[in-house]
Amino acid sequence: MELISPIDLMFLLAESREHPMHVGGLQLFEPPEGAGLEFIRDIHAAMLTHEDVQPTFRKHPGELFGGIANVAWSFDRDIDLEYHLRRSALPSPGRVRELLELASRLHGSLLDRHRPLWETHLVEGLNDGRFAVYTKVHHALLDGVSAMKLIRRALSEDPLDSDVRAPWSMPPRPRTKDKQSSSALGDLVRLTGSLAAFGPSAVTLARGALLEQQLTLPFGAPKTMFNVPIGGARRCAAQSWPLKRIVAIKEATGFTVNDVVLAMCAGALRAYLIEQDALPDRPLIAMVPVNLRTEDDASSGGNMVGTILCSLATDLDDPAKRLDAIHASISGNKEVFSQLPRLQQLALSAFNIAQLGLAMLPGLGSAAQPPFNIVISNVPGSREPLYWRGARLEGNYPLSIALDGQALNITLSNNADNLDFGLVGCRRSIPHLQRLLGQLEDSLVALEEAVGV
Structure with missing residues (x-):
């Protein structure tokens, strides 16, 4: 186990039903030309193969000495990716309005503290053929800037890049000596x-x-x-x-x-x-x-x-x-x-x-x-x-x-x-x-x- 830092602890203690303390992001993608109905299904399947989950995405608040909470991080060895990565479809008529209504509900719900504190939702069913990804991560794990950088690293500037990278499996970039000492x-x-x-x-x-x-x-x-x-x-x-x-x-x-x-x-x-x-x-x-x-x-x-x-x-x-x-x-x-x-x-x-x-x-x-x-x-x-398996990031x-x-x-x-x-x-x-x-x-x-x- 790892002790929770005072700054991380602040976000955990401040959280209540009225105050979810996660940051989120909604990404809107235009599939590449010729993409079929199986395009999102294949992305979902490819993401589930990324089982090399980095430590940040394995941790949640644990207990010390059988009952002292919010003192240390517990790191799950086995991650239930099918829980954290979810596939959803919008109700008809599948407008952006329905997408934002779904994002609103997801953004207002608390993350389960008995599991690592993040979720990713693949959303299909938009009436114009696009698809979306909604992700939320507890602020005790990542701030908004760090989360944005991580998502950018999972994407590519090459529209022909067919790899499907998952943010939770992206290894940290090498740190300078100054960063390591902080x-x-x-x-x-x-x-x-x-x-x-x-x-x-x-x-x-x-x-x-x-x-x-x-x-x-x-x-x-x-x-x-x-x-x-x-x-x-x-x-x-x-x-x-x-x-x-x-x-x-x-x-x-x-x-x-x-x-x-x-x-x-x-x-x-x-x-x-x-x-x-x-x-x-x-x-x-x-x-x-x-x-x-x-x-x-x-x-x-x-x-x-x-x-x-x-x-x-x-x-x-x-x-x-x-x-x-x-x-x-x-x-x-x-x-x-x-x-x-x-x-x-x-x-x-x-x-x-x-x-x-x-x-x-x-x-x-x-x-x-x-x-x-x-x-x-x-x-x-x-x-x-930026692109994700050829799908252009539009928003x-x-x-x-x-x-x-x-x-x-x-x-x-x-x-x-x-x-x-x-x-x-x-x-x-x-x-x-x-x-x-x-x-x-x-x-x-x-x-x-x-x-x-």
Whole structure:
């Protein structure tokens, strides 16, 4: 057995029926020309032959001394792949709507803790001949970025590659010496040290930034219909947009792709809240993960990710002014953030998200002021088209976690020439989630018209 690290333990202890703590993904494939009815059956059979399951996909919480739970991982020697890999068919008429309804039900159900904490579902029956794969993995095993990288490794850039690789059998890539010496416990120790490093100089800088450059800090967000205790059922929505449309706005304004994406989301959220008669007077605040890597880090391993808060300017009706305000907010915050030493950047990031942990405690979720209103995250994907036994990956939609106080999550990833959006909401708290897809399109059109592209 292997002791569970404090970070992994956090995700296990936070889980309840109302708070499934897995990350997921929905992939949509176009079969190759000439593929018959047996194509998915053959993929399913080929995947079942991958019995060399890697340790990450063998573990689940075990017990020590006959009853102490959530202390150590238990590793199953024999994996029941027919349980973890499932084949499903959609009901008639087999639209994307039925696919998303199935994904919503799967994403809202808990993983069985007596078995390794993952599932993969092959889904056929789409009326246009495509098929889908829904996968979920407990956050205690993998985070969303790691899961996305693993899925990408199981695919190929060669449409003629006939191999069927399974993510659970992909061996880990060789690690550098620096990576081998790191651990989750070590990361936690270093983070604790960074909190101590968030001392007078950083406080002075943050105070000056707040007064002079308007650094966005937690707890300035209005309370909205998104910031409520949640139930256990989920609703998922997904759609792709051509990356060239976002790039055209970027080039017309001189801003970044992320600025445009945030403005696209802001316009959609404003329209959705107006429709629900729930738009607050103050602008919504988004938490945005950012890359902390510098040129000096180019050859180093590991991830350097921080969190920055950004005003979404949802109080502004004009899409061009809203985009300008978002650019000013995120770029100003990045500028201030970049002036902090690395440890203090991590400390401020931890401070930004600390309230999410408190919100999981009974009685605090509804009383606490939200540190921000929504997480909008961009997970790196592939720049090249990907294939699976010749089937082209048409959509790769990340599906993340909803929490008490954060009933809606927007995550996106680039997939060749597209940006693929995955939306996850509490089914009770976020009615008609699918309407946000149309509102995202309307928001993008309004941005295009506003900047003249």
